Amino acid sequence: MAYSNKLIDHYEHPRNIGSLDKDAADVGTGLVGAPACGDVMKLQIKVGPDGLIEDAKFKTFGCGSAIASSSLITEWVKGKSLDEAETIKNTEIARHLALPPVKIHCSVLAEDAIKAAVRDYREKRGMTAPAEAAEAAGAKPQAAE
Amino acid sequence: MTTNIAIATPGNRKMPVYLDYQATTPTDPRVVEAMMPYFTEMYGNPHSRSHLYGWQAEEAVEKARGQVASIIGADPKEIIFTSGATESNNLAIKGVAHFYKERKNHIVTCVTEHKCVLESCRHLQQEGFDVTYLPVQKNGIIRLEDLENAITDKTVLVSIMAVNNEIGVIQPIKEIGALCRSRSVFFHSDCAQAVGKIPLDVNAMNIDLMSISGHKLYGPKGIGALFVRRKPRVRLQALMSGGGQERGMRSGTLATPLCVGLGAACEIAQKEMAAESERLHYLRDRFYKKIMEQLPEVYLNGDLEQRIPGNLNLSFAYVEGESLMMGIKNLSVSSGSACTSASLEPSYVLRALGVTEDLAHTSLRIGLGRFTSEEDVDYAVSEIVSHVKRLREMSPLWEMAQEGIDIKSVKWAAH
Numbered sequence: 101m102a103y104s105n106k107l108i109d110h111y112e113h114p115r116n117i118g119s120l121d122k123d124a125a126d127v128g129t130g131l132v133g134a135p136a137c138g139d140v141m142k143l144q145i146k147v148g149p150d151g152l153i154e155d156a157k158f159k160t161f162g163c164g165s166a167i168a169s170s171s172l173i174t175e176w177v178k179g180k181s182l183d184e185a186e187t188i189k190n191t192e193i194a195r196h197l198a199l200p201p202v203k204i205h206c207s208v209l210a211e212d213a214i215k216a217a218v219r220d221y222r223e224k225r226g227m228t229a230p231a232e233a234a235e236a237a238g239a240k241p242q243a244a245e
Numbered sequence: 246m247t248t249n250i251a252i253a254t255p256g257n258r259k260m261p262v263y264l265d266y267q268a269t270t271p272t273d274p275r276v277v278e279a280m281m282p283y284f285t286e287m288y289g290n291p292h293s294r295s296h297l298y299g300w301q302a303e304e305a306v307e308k309a310r311g312q313v314a315s316i317i318g319a320d321p322k323e324i325i326f327t328s329g330a331t332e333s334n335n336l337a338i339k340g341v342a343h344f345y346k347e348r349k350n351h352i353v354t355c356v357t358e359h360k361c362v363l364e365s366c367r368h369l370q371q372e373g374f375d376v377t378y379l380p381v382q383k384n385g386i387i388r389l390e391d392l393e394n395a396i397t398d399k400t401v402l403v404s405i406m407a408v409n410n411e412i413g414v415i416q417p418i419k420e421i422g423a424l425c426r427s428r429s430v431f432f433h434s435d436c437a438q439a440v441g442k443i444p445l446d447v448n449a450m451n452i453d454l455m456s457i458s459g460h461k462l463y464g465p466k467g468i469g470a471l472f473v474r475r476k477p478r479v480r481l482q483a484l485m486s487g488g489g490q491e492r493g494m495r496s497g498t499l500a501t502p503l504c505v506g507l508g509a510a511c512e513i514a515q516k517e518m519a520a521e522s523e524r525l526h527y528l529r530d531r532f533y534k535k536i537m538e539q540l541p542e543v544y545l546n547g548d549l550e551q552r553i554p555g556n557l558n559l560s561f562a563y564v565e566g567e568s569l570m571m572g573i574k575n576l577s578v579s580s581g582s583a584c585t586s587a588s589l590e591p592s593y594v595l596r597a598l599g600v601t602e603d604l605a606h607t608s609l610r611i612g613l614g615r616f617t618s619e620e621d622v623d624y625a626v627s628e629i630v631s632h633v634k635r636l637r638e639m640s641p642l643w644e645m646a647q648e649g650i651d652i653k654s655v656k657w658a659a660h
Contacts (some may be wrong), residue, residue: 103571111571116637134657135603138565138591142641159641163567168641216354 103164104198108167115175118157120144128221130213136196139166139206143213145177145185147221153185158213169193171209182218226235257452260632261577267410267438268579273615279509280465281540283502292318292490293500302501304564309508316511317436317455318446319472325491326504329469330437331361332454334404336471336495337433339366340373340481341402341454342565349401355379355387355416356597358406366404375399384548385414385598393619395426402431407439407472411594411610412547415443418598422451431479437461437469441514442522442553447472453479459503464510464616471495476556492576521615525554528613528622533557535626538632542646546595546608557611558595561629564641569609572632574577576625579610603642603652 119142121126126147133140139162146155153211156174160167168239177185190207193199199207221227263271283305291306293299307321352357354366356378366376377395379387385387387405401473403425407418418434425432433454439445441462447455455472460464461623473494496602504629506586514521541548542562561569566580591605600608609629613622637643 108571111247111568114639119644130656131641135606136657138602138606140641142644159639159644160644161563161640162565164571166565180248181438210449 101243103200107131107165107168107197107199110197111164113169114158114167116155116171117157117159119144120155120157121209124220125224128219128224129216130216130218130220132212133162133166134218139209140161141166141170141209141213143170143174143210144219144222145214145217147182151181153180153182162206162209163203165199165206166176166195166209168197169199169206172196172214173214177214182221185214186218188214258330261575262625263373264576264611264613264617264621264625266580266617267413267461267610268612269460269464269466270614271616272460274509274514275513276464276506276509280502280506283505286541287501289501291504292488295633302331304376305501306499306504309506310350311505312508312512312515313457314468314472315514316440316445317452317457317472318448320475321456322492323447323472323475323496325473327468327469327495329472330359330456330458330461331469332470332495334359334361334397334433334435335365335428335473336363336484337454337456337473338402338404338479339369339484340494341431341433341479342369343482344480345401346374348397349397350452351377352394352404353377353379354404355381355393355399357381357385357411358404358411358595359410359435359437362404362406380455381597383593383599384551385409385412386422386551387414387418389424392421396424396428397561398524400428400430402520402566403435404433406437407435407445408442408553408596409547410438411592412439412558412598413485413553414547415439415551418445418452421613424625425453426451441511442555444518447474453477454481457507458505459510462510462514463535464632465503465506465598465621467509469502470507486652522554525613525617527555528617530556531619532613532625532626534612536629539626539629539630543633544600544604546598546600551555555613557613558608559610560595560600560608561633562604562607563640564607565644566607566609566634568636569629569632570609572636573625573628577626579654580608581610 122129128145142159144157145153148154156177158170158174160170176210191212193207193210194204287301289298289302291302310321310324313324319623370376379391381387386652405416405421408415422432431453434452435456437458440457453474459468485496523606546558570580585654595605
């Protein structure tokens with residue numbers, strides 16, 4: 101399988117690998133995927149007093165496309181508000197990295213991961229968001245492509 | 246004439262180090278040399294009886310038939326040339342089932358067989374045959390009691406491979422053969438991965454049909470053979486209609502250069518098997534020992550003792566196989582992970598051993614062979630060790646394991 105240079109760059113030089121303190125009040129953690137499926141992503145955000153994401157870290161068990169997708173999304177969410185971060189679409193990630201069709205699910209997982217991290221942060225803070233109500237009702241994010 | 250082939254070594258790293266000898270092998274230069282004249286000089290049709298060109302080609306094909314027969318202790322008359330082991334397996338299984346279908350309709354095989362055996366059996370099931378798929382133990386080897394219990398008076402054929410293509414384990418072929426003979430059931434063995442790797446004798450092992458592949462033993466691609474026993478006679482229905490070549494079992498003009506290549510490959514393998522096996526044992530043990538010394542939580546899939554020397558199948562826990570292969574891009578290996586294939590399912594062979602899906606996703610198949618050097622092994626080990634360490638550092642599962650969290654206790658959302 102031939103991968104794009106951007107994807108290989110993120111795989112070989114992943115941005116923002118690491119962990120934040122998951123118990124800290126200003127950190128939201130998203131853990132998505134399953135070992136049996138071959139992908140698990142942990143994505144963490146640290147939210148500043150201004151409500152903007154000031155740091156993001158990830159760890160991923162998965163193929164090169166999964167690692168690159170999660171690396172890319174940590175770059176993208178920094179400096180964004182929670183609402184903005186939630187609007188990142190898997191299709192944008194897939195397009196940026198030129199993911200082959202069988203790897204689209206990796207970008208879906210990255211989108212799920214940031215949503216889960218934002219949700220975790222909001223729950224900690226006792227915040228609610230409109231998107232959450234819909235998700236709680238069972239509307240799980242689906243593959244967009 | 247001398248032929249040189251470029252074998253990638255760490256010093257000559259234009260090409261990755263080839264460590265996928267179960268997928269295919271390079272054609273031995275000596276084999277290529279033996280084949281060459283049959284393309285351009287002695288190009289006759291081996292079935293032409295009326296002129297020298299035909300006689301030359303026929304002589305070459307018959308010599309090759311003898312070389313193939315010799316490595317498995319068969320009579321040359323019992324060797325049928327085919328296009329490869331896939332055709333041989335199809336011909337053996339479907340051919341025998343169809344020929345004897347009025348009397349018997351049951352076949353026994355095993356869940357870890359090659360796809361072409363399993364698919365041939367599924368095809369026969371659709372035609373109304375009964376097939377029993379034997380399970381394997383954790384080490385990849387069948388239980389003889391299971392086989393004994395599976396055979397009925399309707400069983401026409403038992404098909405069990407000698408060496409598995411993914412995990413390299415060796416089935417107890419001699420015992421299986423003895424059991425089949427005592428129950429008057431034909432025994433077919435897919436020996437594509439076994440010929441030239443382990444000693445085989447169709448008489449001592451009571452094998453009635455044996456599939457052989459050219460390109461797995463340093464011969465050319467596109468050629469294989471099927472051994473079909475004459476005493477007691479095994480009959481089979483041909484897959485293709487045609488001129489009735491190969492005792493009527495496989496029509497079509499023989500590819501003289503390919504037959505010559507297969508024959509030459511068998512002769513070389515027969516001569517060099519003992520020494521090559523010893524050398525590969527040394528390299529394989531070196532590889533395995535170095536990996537296990539430097540990395541925790543690495544698991545060998547399949548039995549270590551009952552195994553060909555040129556194979557290792559290892560699960561590197563917490564590191565997904567394809568991401569590892571992307572890292573070790575200077576090594577050409579194969580993965581049992583889902584992500585390398587279009588199927589998105591992890592290896593059915595590893596699943597049959599009871600390897601859990603999460604570990605199956607972390608496996609690599611490392612195949613060593615005739616042109617693998619000690620330098621290659623040491624380089625491969627260092628590459629694998631450094632990339633496994635790097636990927637574990639970025640694996641959330643490794644982090645959880647270090648924190649003492651049992652991965653299996655986490656409720657994962659399957660996607």
